[in-house]
Amino acid sequence: MSLHSDSLAAALAAIVGEPYVLTAAGDVARYCGDWRGRYPGAARAVVRPADTREVARVVAACAAHGAAVVPQGGNTGLVGGSTPDDSGTEVVLSLDRMNRVRRVDPLDNSMTLEAGCTVQAAQEAAAAQGRLFPLALASQGTATIGGVVSTNAGGEQVVRYGNTRDLTLGLEVVLADGSVLDLLTPLRKDNTGYDLKQLFIGAEGTLGIVTAATFKLFSPPRKVVTAWASVPDPQAAVGLLASLTGAVGERVTAFELINREALDQVLAHPLDGMRDPLAGGYPWAVLMEISETSSAMDPTSAVEAALEAAMEGGLVTDAVLAASGRQAEELWALRDHVPEAQRLQGYSIKHDISVSVSRIPDFIARADAALAAAVPGIRLVCFGHVGDGNLHYNQSRSAGMSDEAFRAVEEEVHARVHAIVAKLQGSISAEHGIGRLKQAAFLQYKPALAVSLMQRIKHALDPASLFNPGRLLPRSTSSN
Amino acid sequence: MSLHSDSLAAALAAIVGEPYVLTAAGDVARYCGDWRGRYPGAARAVVRPADTREVARVVAACAAHGAAVVPQGGNTGLVGGSTPDDSGTEVVLSLDRMNRVRRVDPLDNSMTLEAGCTVQAAQEAAAAQGRLFPLALASQGTATIGGVVSTNAGGEQVVRYGNTRDLTLGLEVVLADGSVLDLLTPLRKDNTGYDLKQLFIGAEGTLGIVTAATFKLFSPPRKVVTAWASVPDPQAAVGLLASLTGAVGERVTAFELINREALDQVLAHPLDGMRDPLAGGYPWAVLMEISETSSAMDPTSAVEAALEAAMEGGLVTDAVLAASGRQAEELWALRDHVPEAQRLQGYSIKHDISVSVSRIPDFIARADAALAAAVPGIRLVCFGHVGDGNLHYNQSRSAGMSDEAFRAVEEEVHARVHAIVAKLQGSISAEHGIGRLKQAAFLQYKPALAVSLMQRIKHALDPASLFNPGRLLPRSTSSN
Missing domain, CATH: 3.30.70.2190 (Alpha-Beta Plaits)
Structure with a gap:
């Protein structure tokens, strides 16, 4: 007899094995909230498949049961994109057991890894063959390959090597009907039809589940x-x-x-x-x-x-x-x-904006002034990647302010910053994505035609809105 | 009274002006065949809009008349992707009048150009501001920005600077319903939803008409x-x-x-x-x-x-x-x-293949042997971009062979070369695209799931198959 009274959980256990379907509150807790503690959720189950075939079967089972699938990597995201909502109906599909390095090819400067590998493990696998995998993030010890692909992560060496999209040669993706799309290739040039892998890079898990990726490698610095x-x-x-x-x-x-x-x-x-x-x-x-x-x-x-x-x-x-x-x-x-230091200071408000490099000084001057006027004594924590025009323009509460009072002004702070970004033709999310946190601002500032086109793409690939519903695109788009 | 007895031609003339709608055989000839003379076609009309608004109105008029639109840039393509078929029902939309440089920004290393600019004009516009636009092709004096974006052109500096996709920051595209999608941006990082511009790069004019592009610029070599x-x-x-x-x-x-x-x-x-x-x-x-x-x-x-x-x-x-x-x-x-020298030699058979760099010697050895066995005396014209694993592996007829006899073995030559490419997990079209020339091989070697996904994308963006029908994807997909 199955440990799971839920028929879906039992079906998942039949696919991945009993130990890899979690339903007890204590077991699922670490998969259900984000590290900043902003999106406490509840899962119908957490399922941890061992390989791509199991992912495909898990997806098919969830589709058959009408249960939404929330793919999760290292859960280091900042926008509430990889954790379940509080309905208790969503299944978290964790790629954490899929952490094999499939192939490192130093001659052709490429490497294929499964989605659950950490970025640091990827760096180390390349270095062991005398090669450089240049993606570098503060969270690299925990962030995973599937996560960085799905969020098109940037990081600290983008000015030279590009973001994750630029580093990605090929992908393996499980689609909403449970089929496996094998786009893994080390080729540098391949103009045979639409470049489908681009769809899944930065899609935040809404179009398919990335199970493996092939990346470019580089000569290491001497x-x-x-x-x-x-x-x-x-x-x-x-x-x-x-x-x-x-x-x-x-x-x-x-x-x-x-x-x-x-x-x-x-x-x-x-x-x-x-x-x-x-x-x-x-x-x-x-x-x-x-x-x-x-x-x-x-x-x-x-x-x-x-x-x-x-x-x-x-x-x-x-x-x-x-x-x-x-x-x-x-x-x-x-x-x-x-x-981490800012987290220890108390509640923080964060932005991840980009503008043209030449407009960075103008952005900082305008935003500093706007926030100082709105929240006297607010502390401005500004750091980031100048070469990419990308700033993490964050705020900590003023000395005498409570976390609660600071939360109360958060929407006002976001609105002021985003309005200045829009005025300077920048982006309200340079590298963190949209998830749930930035959806309202996304819908406010993104041209309606672009959003409508995204909805058409979503509907073409995931008509039942199985994958990460309500993240990035609003939930209502699933029913059109 | 309109010069055009065709109601569509008259409608187009009302949009772009009488002189810019061509219907006389002598006027349309240069737009109706490719430079290698392989795809002689006939157009219902050739229309030459002056700006993006006119393009949008032209598209809407063609849609209303049920006339397919074949976008055309410099017409230097090699796969029959930018000229009309011989039905006389298709409208050629030439971007040749849209050749303005909209903006060159040396501080932020970006540049925005209209689709009809030649690659060489783009290089010169960048150089005039002390910047490098690194795309370089043998056909650069004629090939246009819209064409290189739509084919994801590669060329001679890809090993360092990447192909057109890598150089493209933003696009402006006219969609099948006549709307204008403005994705022009100089931002280096922008993770606000799906990266829609990727859809149109390398889509060979089947998903939208590229009217302008923003590119990365670089420091010029000293x-x-x-x-x-x-x-x-x-x-x-x-x-x-x-x-x-x-x-x-x-x-x-x-x-x-x-x-x-x-x-x-x-x-x-x-x-x-x-x-x-x-x-x-x-x-x-x-x-x-x-x-x-x-x-x-x-x-x-x-x-x-x-x-x-x-x-x-x-x-x-x-x-x-x-x-x-x-x-x-x-x-x-x-x-x-x-x-050009090979063209002067007589009829030539061409391939544009890629494999992993380390497999280039193996590919050449196998393909040379296979073709020498199939066509004794065949002359092997092999050149290309080793750093990208991309070879133009072409053939000229043997000394005593007629063009006609050489044409008769063309399919056999393609089949042998493509089979070796497939065996080595390469691409049958590294940088030239599919068009009409390579569609059969594309459908033979591309996984069916990938083709099906492309058809879903095509249907989502261009449900009536208005744009370049039958190129890249087979015509039948337009009716599903």
Whole structure:
């Protein structure tokens, strides 16, 4: 007799095995809420298939039972896109057991991994064959391949290597009818019809379940120069990026802006040995990485010269180059610790916006002013990827404010920031996606014709709205 | 009174003006056949709108009259995808009057152009602002932006900069109902829903009419090293690419393989001053370009050292570096003249295949043997982009063979080549697309599930099959 009184849970257990269907409250809890604690949900069941065939059969069973499927990877998403709602009717399909590296091919610079591999495991699999998988995220130890594909994740090296879409050569996807679409290929060029894999990249699990991916690999850097510079303002950071790119070309691998508040929050909750790399309480810092893949050349002196020229020109007030790999890691730890440090500060309001690079200073000036007027004393935590025009423009409550009071102004804060983004023709979600958190803003700012086209695509691929209903596109679209 | 007795032609004239609707046989001829002369067709009318609004109104008029629309750019395609069939019922919508550069933004490294701009005009517009638009094709003087987007064109610098898809930031598209989808954006990151522009890139005009595009721009090279090397065989070329990449990293901008037959055909029909750069009647040549965007570094000595090491290792038998920009142009002219020289040789059979880079030698060996067995004396014209695994693997008739006899074996030649491509998990169309020429092979080798999904997408966006019916996807799909 099955442990599951629910007929669907019993059917799932018959596919994946009894231990891999979870229904008890204690077992499902970690799959039902997001890490920021904003979307507590309930699942009809959590199912953990072992391979693509099992995923396909699970999908078919859920379709037969009319149960919505919420695919989940590392559950590090920020927009409520990978956890069940509170209805208790949705099935969480976790890819966490599908973590095999299927193939690493250093000669052809490609690699095929299952969806449940972490980004860090992917980096390590490539490195073991002398190759670079350049996707790098603060959450890389937990975030998975299926998740980064489904959200078109960006991260810290996009300025040089592109986002997940740019790195993806092929996909394997389970469709809503339980069929398996095998688009895995290491080919660099293939113009045989529509590039179907593009549909599933960044679709947030609404069009199919990504079960495996083939990625581009690169020659690893032979020489990495990491530097931390203090700059007077965002305009100087943009100017520094331009002159650095002029000096060393596309070797600029990362160019991260961090404001004083973000750095102060990190230093208030320091990890082992963290300290400010420069003195003087400067208002803005840039963490930059320049990497060289040729064994015959070294960009160090060109970087030093560019920084010296920037200091003479007033773009930089002080700078330090990491003298070792360990020092470089320490600089990166400061950057990567920002989200966690902000979480420890209390409730935070987050934005993930992009504008043209040249408009970054204008955006920050306008948004800072608008929020200071709306919420006196609000703390502005601003950091991000200047080279991509992408800022994580976040807020922490003012000193005397309660979390509850801060939550009460959240919609107002979002509205003000998004209005400025729209005015500057930017994006309200540069790399985090829409999920549930940003759906209202998405529908407000995205042209209606574009949304309507997305609905047509959704209906063509998933007519019963089996996959992640109500995320990204509103639920009502499932019935048209 | 209208010059046009056809009510649709009269309606089109009312939209774009009398002079821009062509119906007389002498006027429409140049729009009705492809440059290789393989698809002579007839048009109900050729219409040449001046702007996006006119395109939208033209589409709506054609839809109202039930007339299929065949979008056309520079008409340099190789697969019969942009010319009307011989029914005389299709309307050719030429974008040739829409050739405005809308915006070049050197600060944000982006550029927006209308569909009718030539690739060369796009390069020049970028260069005028100190920027590089890296798409480079033999047909760039005629091929247009709308065409390269609709075919996801590749070309000679893909190994470094990617294909047209990789270069495209945004699109403006007229849909089948006459609405205008404005996806023009210079943003580098924007995860607000499905990336709709991807649908239209490489769709060969079957899902919408691309009227404008926003592209990425790059820092121009400060130093370009161009070299021509003789190599003993394709395996040596693949080995040379790996060692060159190891020496100079991603500065390898082009790496073109050319066989003796291709070079001999060029030298038999030389343009002004063309000559073989090296002596000795070597069997294979590689034309390589290495470019450096940093003003602080020069890769010349690293390239020289890599070539010397390759000569010592037997990968290269001889090599010459271009001593001037003019010499570099002369080397490129040899490569770019191959298609025209082959045309002058008589009827040619063409393939545009890709395999993993490491499988190129295996592909050539198998295909050469299979064709020599099938058609004794057949001449194998092999050239292409080794870095992308993409070969133009073409054939000219044997010395004593007539064009007619050669045409008679064409299907057999295609079948043998495509079977080997399939066995090596390659693509039967790496960069030219499907059109009409390759539809049968596409349907034979593409998984049925993928084709079915494409049909669902086509039906969702163009339910009446107004746009380019029968190209890429078979005509029958229009009625499902």
